[in-house]
Amino acid sequence: MKNCFYLMMILSLLSMTSHAQQALWGGPNLVSPEIHDNNTVTFRLQAPQASEVKLSGDWMPSEGWTPGSVAMEKTEDGIWRHTTDVLSSELYSYSFWVDGLRMPDPNNVHRIRDVATVTDVFLIGNGKADLYRVNDVPHGTVARRWYDSPGNEMNRRMTIYTPPGYENSKEKYPVLYLLHGMGGDEEAWIALGRTAQIMDNLIAQGKAKPMLVVMTNGNVAQQAAPGESAKGFYKPTMQLPHTMDGQMEATFPDVIQFIENNYRVKTDRKNRAIAGLSMGGFHSLHISRYYPETFNYVGLFSPAILPDENVKSQVYENFDETLKTQKENGLDLYWIGIGKTDFLYKFVEDYRKKLDEMDFPYQYHETEGGHTWTNWRDYLVEFVPQLF
Amino acid sequence: MKNCFYLMMILSLLSMTSHAQQALWGGPNLVSPEIHDNNTVTFRLQAPQASEVKLSGDWMPSEGWTPGSVAMEKTEDGIWRHTTDVLSSELYSYSFWVDGLRMPDPNNVHRIRDVATVTDVFLIGNGKADLYRVNDVPHGTVARRWYDSPGNEMNRRMTIYTPPGYENSKEKYPVLYLLHGMGGDEEAWIALGRTAQIMDNLIAQGKAKPMLVVMTNGNVAQQAAPGESAKGFYKPTMQLPHTMDGQMEATFPDVIQFIENNYRVKTDRKNRAIAGLSMGGFHSLHISRYYPETFNYVGLFSPAILPDENVKSQVYENFDETLKTQKENGLDLYWIGIGKTDFLYKFVEDYRKKLDEMDFPYQYHETEGGHTWTNWRDYLVEFVPQLF
Structure with missing residues (x-):
């Protein structure tokens, strides 16, 4: 396995630092979204310079014409967090709003385009959304x-x-x-x-x-x-x-x-x-x-x-x-x-x-x-x- | 065409405001990237609250282990802009960096995942990349x-x-x-x-x-x-x-x-x-x-x-x-x-x-x-x- 390990080391290093080689710009290493056993979900975003980070998801009730959102909480490590209530089984979409700018979750590569809008998705199972899973x-x-x-x-x-x-x-x-x-x-x-x-x-x-x-x-x-x-x-x-x-x-x-x-x-x-x-x-x-x-x-x-x-x-x-x-x-x-x-x-x-x-x-x-x-x-x- | 126009109006309105209806959050209305006839490209990002916005693209020379990037310029309308030099024919990847946070171009829905990294792409034609186009x-x-x-x-x-x-x-x-x-x-x-x-x-x-x-x-x-x-x-x-x-x-x-x-x-x-x-x-x-x-x-x-x-x-x-x-x-x-x-x-x-x-x-x-x-x-x- 040494050759494999060696290549992984090189590529991991590269992926964090350079895009002269493969796998551009590297991924942040937070887990987000993290789906807990009780079907609550924790979102994390590393944004130490941001003044305000909100989470907007399609499970939140919208207020009139304004999509629902919730303020995320910043901790000393520069990471913003939010944990939802228990969510029912569904395929959900969400985005972050960082100082007024909508952006995807950099730790989630699963995004789907709906017309001109791309959102991150995640799935809560053990219910009807099990039909949306690859089983x-x-x-x-x-x-x-x-x-x-x-x-x-x-x-x-x-x-x-x-x-x-x-x-x-x-x-x-x-x-x-x-x-x-x-x-x-x-x-x-x-x-x-x-x-x-x-x-x-x-x-x-x-x-x-x-x-x-x-x-x-x-x-x-x-x-x-x-x-x-x-x-x-x-x-x-x-x-x-x-x-x-x-x-x-x-x-x-x-x-x-x-x-x-x-x-x-x-x-x-x-x-x-x-x-x-x-x-x-x-x-x-x-x-x-x-x-x-x-x-x-x-x-x-x-x-x-x-x-x-x-x-x-x-x-x-x-x-x-x-x-x-x-x-x-x-x-x-x-x-x-x-x-x-x-x-x-x-x-x-x-x-x-x-x-x-x-x-x-x-x-x-x-x-x-x-x-x-x-x-x-x-x-x-x-x-x-x-x-x- | 009136019924079509009517539905478009309703959906356009919804798409700018609500996700209680079709999950849209609405797209910003800037053109980015804009590929000019001379194969320069203008990028635009509306981020009035940002202090610093950079553009990083795989056509830029990387400096050692650091991916190349260029500062974008802010205008009074809160829009950050950058126009490249003439680019040769290729399929390119890029991202924005807003106050240290990498994010995609919200006006570009064409993104490709490379391992754990998702980047925006665009194509400069009239050369070898014409082979990468759908013709x-x-x-x-x-x-x-x-x-x-x-x-x-x-x-x-x-x-x-x-x-x-x-x-x-x-x-x-x-x-x-x-x-x-x-x-x-x-x-x-x-x-x-x-x-x-x-x-x-x-x-x-x-x-x-x-x-x-x-x-x-x-x-x-x-x-x-x-x-x-x-x-x-x-x-x-x-x-x-x-x-x-x-x-x-x-x-x-x-x-x-x-x-x-x-x-x-x-x-x-x-x-x-x-x-x-x-x-x-x-x-x-x-x-x-x-x-x-x-x-x-x-x-x-x-x-x-x-x-x-x-x-x-x-x-x-x-x-x-x-x-x-x-x-x-x-x-x-x-x-x-x-x-x-x-x-x-x-x-x-x-x-x-x-x-x-x-x-x-x-x-x-x-x-x-x-x-x-x-x-x-x-x-x-x-x-x-x-x-x-």
């Missing part, structure tokens, strides 16, 4: 693959989850198409949504059928996520054209055709599901209605149902008629989930009235909370076991 | 897939690049096994190494043959990268057992067998290459020597050749004899690359003497610089066109 169960394969979209005259990128055993089976599988929200992309559900972990775990527990999950990029003006197309490393924004003007929905058959031509999947309506969050819920609603013989399962997670007659697209015409056709075709599940404090609550309420008036059967799942990934992971876990 | 060329597929390693009694994770057209072809492809350095994992070559982009671009230019690139995890004590196994979100370290004690090399046939049983690949020596950086160069050296009929192409990128007779493993026994066998078997390329200021230079020099003494033919590529990803990307670009 010792068979794992599916996650592929980033490019496909041709003639409708958008573009090659585009998608993320595809194939279940454990897919590659060595002759079986055909059903498919869930899973759509992101505004500002998101084909990385959103796999990163923030923990889709691969949720699917692996639900399948291992016998709660979900093995299926493909196809996570597309719903911004049809772009080929791929920021950094993953010829546009290079740019900062993502919410403001993208053609996201809610019918173009995405009209060209969605390009995706289905690609999957059905390239994967060993079942190609009938009974074996196709579509679901999405926020804008992706809007897309799922319209795609499933506009192509009313395509999907047997529909999931609207905090859907951005914002009817507007000024948008000119064939997709949004004949809303009531196509919804009626969808109802008459029959489908096994039309699932709607929304949080009580979601800013879209009222729009969903109005849509439910419409459905009620036409006796369109649906399953309604109202939860605490708002327009959050916490809810969307929960909704996925509720929705997926009911498929196929 | 408008056919793209291969990148899959994260689990395989069984009986030799390690473990399911393990790997990253597999299949070239454009693989899925719709009946052709069999050659395979490059590409190994990371100490502290790295199956994410290193795809993230820092830009392997998918380099391969897509070299193949599109007709400079490389279509091939699979298999990026394994060379730390056989672990199943997968930090955050990707049942160990959860932990901070990576250099200190891992069984990295240079023969175990990794001895069990490497598990990888080859998995690939050859599961992919449409050519299975003869002429169609197998192995290369690695630092510890991965050490691994490539030993695997190709210990299994001397397996690889026709070997690449040692800044290899950590640290002979030590105290390590007891069958893999490291009979070094000279197996090297002789490898030579006698003949191989089309034995490629060694190292930077003039690499701390491993002397070890590589000694190894070259050994090879010279036994008339072992090899191609030697000496470059400027040290033990850096800049060099390893260059080496990959030099090496790959010579394969198959």
Whole structure:
């Protein structure tokens, strides 16, 4: 082991001091976050020159429009500390605020981008978030693959989850198409949504059928996520054209055709599901209605149902008629989930009235909370076991 | 478009103020880094309360063991600025130092982890780094897939690049096994190494043959990268057992067998290459020597050749004899690359003497610089066109 030890010594030394060699700038050596056995969490930041350090986390109640935060306490060693109360099982996001400047925890390398914001994450287990963990169960394969979209005259990128055993089976599988929200992309559900972990775990527990999950990029003006197309490393924004003007929905058959031509999947309506969050819920609603013989399962997670007659697209015409056709075709599940404090609550309420008036059967799942990934992971876990 | 505009307004407002809704905290609205047409770059950070802000980037000469840095200038608006000289084409890493605290650029969401350090990146094109860009060329597929390693009694994770057209072809492809350095994992070559982009671009230019690139995890004590196994979100370290004690090399046939049983690949020596950086160069050296009929192409990128007779493993026994066998078997390329200021230079020099003494033919590529990803990307670009 001496040679190994020798190299480790050299590299450890280098990593603390120089970036002329590998492993830039070195890591600080504090433990943060430290998750205690009782599910309290201690955060630490070495910032001897700072005057004020706050911790802001998505488990803290927000005060009106201001995100919740708590002052950290400085000790003589220049380290700021805070220990939380007991936290329930969840995947949490947090940041430090050092003299008014938001920064990540330098001792935590696990960060996830949500649109243009990168936050640190940690997970409290022994509860529902165990489904978001990588557990010792068979794992599916996650592929980033490019496909041709003639409708958008573009090659585009998608993320595809194939279940454990897919590659060595002759079986055909059903498919869930899973759509992101505004500002998101084909990385959103796999990163923030923990889709691969949720699917692996639900399948291992016998709660979900093995299926493909196809996570597309719903911004049809772009080929791929920021950094993953010829546009290079740019900062993502919410403001993208053609996201809610019918173009995405009209060209969605390009995706289905690609999957059905390239994967060993079942190609009938009974074996196709579509679901999405926020804008992706809007897309799922319209795609499933506009192509009313395509999907047997529909999931609207905090859907951005914002009817507007000024948008000119064939997709949004004949809303009531196509919804009626969808109802008459029959489908096994039309699932709607929304949080009580979601800013879209009222729009969903109005849509439910419409459905009620036409006796369109649906399953309604109202939860605490708002327009959050916490809810969307929960909704996925509720929705997926009911498929196929 | 009104409904789209409406949702954007709501979400933009939320994103600046609240994380009771979609977890955003809001992004600052500066442009940083701003890459000018003349390849100078302006960095900006809004930090009105800070007393001193420095910029540290891997294009700056380091002073001894101290990474290079430059003071940023504060203007009345509380924004700190720095504009670089003209930079040559490269993928660069950088960080800010605010009152002694390293932090990322809040306006840049493109960050890459190198072992336990996360840095911001940006790319200067119109030169060699155009190979690291996503260009408008056919793209291969990148899959994260689990395989069984009986030799390690473990399911393990790997990253597999299949070239454009693989899925719709009946052709069999050659395979490059590409190994990371100490502290790295199956994410290193795809993230820092830009392997998918380099391969897509070299193949599109007709400079490389279509091939699979298999990026394994060379730390056989672990199943997968930090955050990707049942160990959860932990901070990576250099200190891992069984990295240079023969175990990794001895069990490497598990990888080859998995690939050859599961992919449409050519299975003869002429169609197998192995290369690695630092510890991965050490691994490539030993695997190709210990299994001397397996690889026709070997690449040692800044290899950590640290002979030590105290390590007891069958893999490291009979070094000279197996090297002789490898030579006698003949191989089309034995490629060694190292930077003039690499701390491993002397070890590589000694190894070259050994090879010279036994008339072992090899191609030697000496470059400027040290033990850096800049060099390893260059080496990959030099090496790959010579394969198959």
